[in-house]
Amino acid sequence: MSIRDCAMQSKAFAALKDVYDHRDAEAAKWRAAGKKVIGELGCDVPDELIMAGGMLPVQICADPNRPLVETDKYLEYAFDPAVRAQFEKIVDGTYYDQLDALAISNSTDVIIRVFLYLREIHRVEPEKKVPPVAFIDWLFTRHRIHQTRDEFVIELFRQQVEEWAGRSISDEEIRAAARICNENRQALREMAWLRHGAEVRIGGSEALVIIGAGLFMDRAEHTRLVRQVTEDARSWPVLAGPRVFYTGANQEDTVLYEKMEAAGLVVVGEDTDWGDRFYDRDFNLDYPVIRAIVDRYLLREFSAKKSTPAQRKEALDREVDAVNAQGVVFYTNQYDEVATWDMPKQCKSLESRGIKHITFGRMLWPVAKNEDLDDKLAGFAAELKGGVR
Amino acid sequence: MAEEKKAPGSRSTVVKKLKATKTVSVYQKEWFFAMKDRVEKEQCDFAILNADVPMEIFRAMDIPFVVNQWWAAICGAKRMTKKYFGLMQANGYRPDLNSYDAQALAESFDPDDHKVDAEGNPMGPWGGLPKPTLCVTRLTGDAQNKIFGLLAENYDAELYTIENTQARMTPLNWYELAPDRWEELYDTDRIDLAVEELKELIRYLEMKTGKMFDMNKLQEVMDLINEQEGWYRKLRDLIAQCHPVPVTVVDTINAVMQAQWQRGTRWAADHAKSLYEEVKALADKGEAAVPNEKLRMMWLGRGMWQDFAFYQRFEEKYGAVFMWSMYLAMGADAYIRNHVEEDPLRALAARFIGMEDFLHMPPWNSSWFLQQARQNDIDGVVYMIPENDMQAVEGSYFIKKVLEDAGIPVLAFHADPVNPRKWNAETMTGLVEDFIEKRVIPSKESKQQK
Numbered sequence: 001m002s003i004r005d006c007a008m009q010s011k012a013f014a015a016l017k018d019v020y021d022h023r024d025a026e027a028a029k030w031r032a033a034g035k036k037v038i039g040e041l042g043c044d045v046p047d048e049l050i051m052a053g054g055m056l057p058v059q060i061c062a063d064p065n066r067p068l069v070e071t072d073k074y075l076e077y078a079f080d081p082a083v084r085a086q087f088e089k090i091v092d093g094t095y096y097d098q099l100d101a102l103a104i105s106n107s108t109d110v111i112i113r114v115f116l117y118l119r120e121i122h123r124v125e126p127e128k129k130v131p132p133v134a135f136i137d138w139l140f141t142r143h144r145i146h147q148t149r150d151e152f153v154i155e156l157f158r159q160q161v162e163e164w165a166g167r168s169i170s171d172e173e174i175r176a177a178a179r180i181c182n183e184n185r186q187a188l189r190e191m192a193w194l195r196h197g198a199e200v201r202i203g204g205s206e207a208l209v210i211i212g213a214g215l216f217m218d219r220a221e222h223t224r225l226v227r228q229v230t231e232d233a234r235s236w237p238v239l240a241g242p243r244v245f246y247t248g249a250n251q252e253d254t255v256l257y258e259k260m261e262a263a264g265l266v267v268v269g270e271d272t273d274w275g276d277r278f279y280d281r282d283f284n285l286d287y288p289v290i291r292a293i294v295d296r297y298l299l300r301e302f303s304a305k306k307s308t309p310a311q312r313k314e315a316l317d318r319e320v321d322a323v324n325a326q327g328v329v330f331y332t333n334q335y336d337e338v339a340t341w342d343m344p345k346q347c348k349s350l351e352s353r354g355i356k357h358i359t360f361g362r363m364l365w366p367v368a369k370n371e372d373l374d375d376k377l378a379g380f381a382a383e384l385k386g387g388v389r
Numbered sequence: 390m391a392e393e394k395k396a397p398g399s400r401s402t403v404v405k406k407l408k409a410t411k412t413v414s415v416y417q418k419e420w421f422f423a424m425k426d427r428v429e430k431e432q433c434d435f436a437i438l439n440a441d442v443p444m445e446i447f448r449a450m451d452i453p454f455v456v457n458q459w460w461a462a463i464c465g466a467k468r469m470t471k472k473y474f475g476l477m478q479a480n481g482y483r484p485d486l487n488s489y490d491a492q493a494l495a496e497s498f499d500p501d502d503h504k505v506d507a508e509g510n511p512m513g514p515w516g517g518l519p520k521p522t523l524c525v526t527r528l529t530g531d532a533q534n535k536i537f538g539l540l541a542e543n544y545d546a547e548l549y550t551i552e553n554t555q556a557r558m559t560p561l562n563w564y565e566l567a568p569d570r571w572e573e574l575y576d577t578d579r580i581d582l583a584v585e586e587l588k589e590l591i592r593y594l595e596m597k598t599g600k601m602f603d604m605n606k607l608q609e610v611m612d613l614i615n616e617q618e619g620w621y622r623k624l625r626d627l628i629a630q631c632h633p634v635p636v637t638v639v640d641t642i643n644a645v646m647q648a649q650w651q652r653g654t655r656w657a658a659d660h661a662k663s664l665y666e667e668v669k670a671l672a673d674k675g676e677a678a679v680p681n682e683k684l685r686m687m688w689l690g691r692g693m694w695q696d697f698a699f700y701q702r703f704e705e706k707y708g709a710v711f712m713w714s715m716y717l718a719m720g721a722d723a724y725i726r727n728h729v730e731e732d733p734l735r736a737l738a739a740r741f742i743g744m745e746d747f748l749h750m751p752p753w754n755s756s757w758f759l760q761q762a763r764q765n766d767i768d769g770v771v772y773m774i775p776e777n778d779m780q781a782v783e784g785s786y787f788i789k790k791v792l793e794d795a796g797i798p799v800l801a802f803h804a805d806p807v808n809p810r811k812w813n814a815e816t817m818t819g820l821v822e823d824f825i826e827k828r829v830i831p832s833k834e835s836k837q838q839k
Contacts, residue, residue: 073786074786075786076774076782076785077803078775078782079782106555108531109530109531109532112555113782113784115555116555116750116751116784117751117784117786117787119559120751120752120784120787123752124752124787124790124791135555135557137554137555137557139552139554141528141550141552143589145582145585145586145589146552149552149554149582152578305531306531306534307534308534308535308538308548309535309538309539309542310538310542337483337486338531338532338535340482340483340486341482341486341532341535341536341539342535343481344480344481344482347481361483
């Protein structure tokens with residue numbers, strides 16, 4: 001168990017853990033109060049717009065224990081297994097009962113395909129209990145014409161959100177929501193100082209819970225709890241062990257991090273959307289609102305899915321340096337493998353700077369299905385401590 | 390390219406008769422060596438383009454190029470696949486990911502690419518690609534940035550990417566709207582953006598190569614493409630109405646696919662005309678590719694380059710003839726854009742933004758496959774779903790559903806079109822035989838009884 005007693009004794013942490021463990025609960029409360037809930041698939045749906053419309057954004061998540069009855073019917077097996085499990089809940093009626101609509105951003109190829117499939121299901125099998133779907137057709141190439149196009153795309157999405165909200169949404173409402181999101185990001189950054197700094201008082205698993213709860217609850221309340229946890233964590237014991245950075249597949253739960261921590265590794269950062277990338281870059285309140293949204297989502301650190309190997313090499317170097325990691329854990333799931341194109345050059349760069357790394361490729365999902373993971377992690381920890389793997 | 394040989398069990402009498410197939414094979418080799426010679430002598434820019442890049446701009450600007458997927462087929466035919474798998478692995482890359490698209494990348498790791506062996510034979514395919522200065526792709530898949538980014542790094546070339554947008558408007562009859570009414574086919578803002586992308590590409594190429602783009606030349610290229618694809622349309626329609634068909638996919642895939650990469654040239658338009666006339670002459674004589682034609686089969690997916698004879702294994706036993714593939718039909722339906730003179734760039738934009746979607750996006754692919762199955766009186770569909778290539782994942786459920794709902798049996802299976810290690814001819818033949826016996830023949834008999 002990597003989440004320590006000191007964390008569980010914090011009322012704020014316990015509250016966040018409760019949301020993290022019971023991800024449908026806050027959404028159910030919102031809907032019971034007559035308010036709308038919008039699901040998000042992909043990491044580039046602008047929360048600011050949904051919140052400005054008075055609705056709760058919640059991230060679509062997988063259930064690792066659910067048989068993929070519907071998914072096996074519709075999706076080819078070459079899909080990312082976590083997305084396959086997410087798809088099951090979208091198509092089997094679960095999210096139809098929990099959401100008012102689903103917003104999908106084209107954050108990966110796989111998710112674009114999911115959108116196309118859901119649109120087609122709506123057309124050819126309209127009786128199927130699938131929530132209404134909207135797609136955000138971001139372009140991630142950092143050129144002026146694509147920035148302009150993205151502003152058009154986000155304006156379209158704003159109109160869609162207005163339709164869901166049943167009213168127009170003013171620029172001021174968007175700015176107000178953006179302030180809440182910026183405050184939330186700032187609170188998470190302050191929390192992360194206790195993880196990224198020389199003295200690590202918040203472990204990787206604990207951080208995943210703290211950050212991840214924000215994907216399922218009211219953002220202002222999340223900020224309040226994060227600030228309280230940060231205060232509490234200042235007195236938590238310092239974690240000892242080799243500092244590692246995690247890159248690769250999104251981890252929707254803490255299983256892998258707990259394994260790393262059980263091996264003696266201290267996970268001080270990650271580049272995933274359920275981790276540190278969630279609070280990267282603010283909405284610039286001085287910009288026109290649509291441009292500010294584009295600026296925030298287009299110019300975050302490069303994701304593995306929408307960048308070149310050279311961009312990703314530089315990104316990883318920056319991120320590893322920022323948290324002073326001694327080692328890097330690369331981890332990709334079978335069929336979620338685009339990041340593997342980046343790794344050879346990333347590894348070379350790390351090696352040239354004396355940073356050790358370990359690669360887990362073609363991993364089964366969920367994490368627990370992989371039998372020899374613990375031994376390999378223990379070996380890596382020993383290597384980082386000066387032993388031989 | 391596949392070797393032109395008959396498979397055991399084939400009764401085809403046409404395979405070796407088509408001059409157009411041989412002509413294009415000879416021509417592409419001559420063309421490649423002449424182009425390579427020019428690049429090396431002139432030390433001029435040379436580009437590798439992904440298949441969905443608007444090559445028309447490069448043609449109009451006289452910038453030498455090869456198409457990545459065409460070159461992958463050459464590498465496959467020259468038996469480079471095994472060596473390239475090893476090179477990818479040795480350099481830390483997964484050899485099984487996007488293997489069709491990564492052949493040129495694998496070649497870029499080969500230190501022997503431009504060498505000759507002890508007997509004086511070139512070690513690289515056709516002596517290897519000239520060194521590219523430009524690597525250009527469209528971002529139609531997450532791996533495109535990766536493969537072309539690495540290719541550019543390895544060759545010290547420049548990477549240029551063109552973005553890809555998703556259709557909001559999806560009229561099912563795209564094949565009817567595409568030639569003349571493309572403004573009704575696409576969201577206007579998507580075409581507008583694609584035109585701007587073309588202008589940016591042109592400006593970039595002008596700066597890079599020192600050559601000026603000429604709109605009249607583009608119009609000429611576009612007109613030649615319309616002429617070429619018009620012949621394919623006539624050919625597709627001719628084959629569809631012939632019972633029995635005079636040629637099979639073994640003839641048409643190579644003849645059309647190889648010539649497609651030369652589109653926009655006088656040679657390619659003339660070749661398409663000669664192909665049509667040759668097949669028309671066979672049809673007029675009543676010649677049958679498979680004299681006992683009983684079942685008309687559709688092939689969905691990329692060409693089976695490592696085992697082209699596969700298509701012919703069912704001819705003698707069942708009279709089953711693979712007579713439809715996307716290669717000819719895409720030429721017939723996807724490329725033609727009339728009235729180019731009104732706005733050549735917009736016409737080109739209206740061609741390239743749909744190309745991937747026509748094939749890989751439901752409902753455009755599924756509705757077209759059904760329309761084509763009906764036009765060609767198809768009795769059964771064999772559908773190869775590629776492994777490890779998300780770009781080619783295309784809603785197989787919906788494709789199968791729409792065809793089977795219309796009473797056309799479908800066999801769907803997974804394979805890798807360039808990896809012979811994952812292809813077991815015996816197993817696959819058994820699978821198709823079982824499909825023919827248990828699904829296609831009963832379905833046909835049932836229809837005949839009705």
